[in-house]
Amino acid sequence: MSDNVLEVQGVSIALGGLQILDDVHLTAERGQITGVIGPNGAGKTTLFNIVSGFMKPTAGSVVFDGEELVGKLPEQIARMGLVRTFQKVRGLPQLSVRENVMIGALNHRHRLQDTDEVVNRLLNDLGLTAYAEATAASLPIGLRKRLEVARVLAAEPQLVLLDEVMGGLVPSEINEMMQLIRRLADSGTSVVLIEHHMKAVMGLSKHVIVLERGRNLAEGTPSEVTSDPGVLTAYLGEGYQHVAH
Numbered sequence: 001m002s003d004n005v006l007e008v009q010g011v012s013i014a015l016g017g018l019q020i021l022d023d024v025h026l027t028a029e030r031g032q033i034t035g036v037i038g039p040n041g042a043g044k045t046t047l048f049n050i051v052s053g054f055m056k057p058t059a060g061s062v063v064f065d066g067e068e069l070v071g072k073l074p075e076q077i078a079r080m081g082l083v084r085t086f087q088k089v090r091g092l093p094q095l096s097v098r099e100n101v102m103i104g105a106l107n108h109r110h111r112l113q114d115t116d117e118v119v120n121r122l123l124n125d126l127g128l129t130a131y132a133e134a135t136a137a138s139l140p141i142g143l144r145k146r147l148e149v150a151r152v153l154a155a156e157p158q159l160v161l162l163d164e165v166m167g168g169l170v171p172s173e174i175n176e177m178m179q180l181i182r183r184l185a186d187s188g189t190s191v192v193l194i195e196h197h198m199k200a201v202m203g204l205s206k207h208v209i210v211l212e213r214g215r216n217l218a219e220g221t222p223s224e225v226t227s228d229p230g231v232l233t234a235y236l237g238e239g240y241q242h243v244a245h
């Protein structure tokens with residue numbers, strides 16, 4: 001078994017006449033946290049859309065656990081153990097927090113009894129037990145982000161793609177989310193993380209990949225990436241301070 005749970009090679013896609021990704025590669029090590037950063041519009045979410053089957057690349061391959069994913073549907077990919085969150089929190093707003101997590105689990109398990117156990121554990125892990133009967137729509141953003149994570153983890157994935165799960169969170173919530181992600185990786189789940197919050201992504205990731213304008217700009221350990229002159233220049237437009245701290 002390869003040490004890499006995910007290998008993306010030569011992925012390109014054009015949308016609306018624009019080349020959004022051009023020959024992009026990304027490797028994620030099994031059981032580790034891999035960060036994906038880059039200025040706004042760099043193509044990070046588009047890369048997640050391709051890996052999770054929501055978009056088909058014009059070229060390239062996406063190999064998950066030794067199997068090619070290009071051409072497979074998102075549902076098939078999720079059933080194989082690769083799930084993702086969305087920046088715009090999904091789920092069913094009028095259903096309760098518990099029901100939302102349960103739907104995530106039911107897609108994966110068939111016995112309701114087992115599902116109950118997983119749902120209760122996730123509600124507890126994500127600090128959502130007290131809100132279990134509230135509607136998803138009534139939650140403030142920080143809790144909705146946690147619900148989005150609980151919903152996808154209910155499928156007990158092998159690899160989870162987290163798209164800006166720190167967005168809109170206050171510092172204490174960011175710390176909690178970081179602890180949760182670390183625990184997830186410690187328990188053997190591989191994580192790929194798109195994140196603008198530099199402290200979080202650099203604090204969590206073993207390996208960081210930097211995209212800029214649809215291309216790979218740099219990669220390495222957090223300290224290698226943050227001291228890379230090309231990366232600093234790429235961020236200057238939107239605040240060098242943001243990367244350095």
Ligand SMILES: Nc1ncnc2c1ncn2[C@@H]1O[C@H](COP(=O)(O)OP(=O)(O)OP(=O)(O)O)[C@@H](O)[C@H]1O
Nearest residue numbers: 015016018020038039040041042043044045046047
């Ligand atoms: N369906 C689409 N049709 C046309 N252009 C698109 C489409 N989806 C994304 N784009 C464009 O592709 C580029 C990359 O978008 P993407 O959302 O992948 O960037 P990102 O790095 O995730 O940005 P952010 O950090 O702001 O979320 C942007 O210029 C965006 O406008």
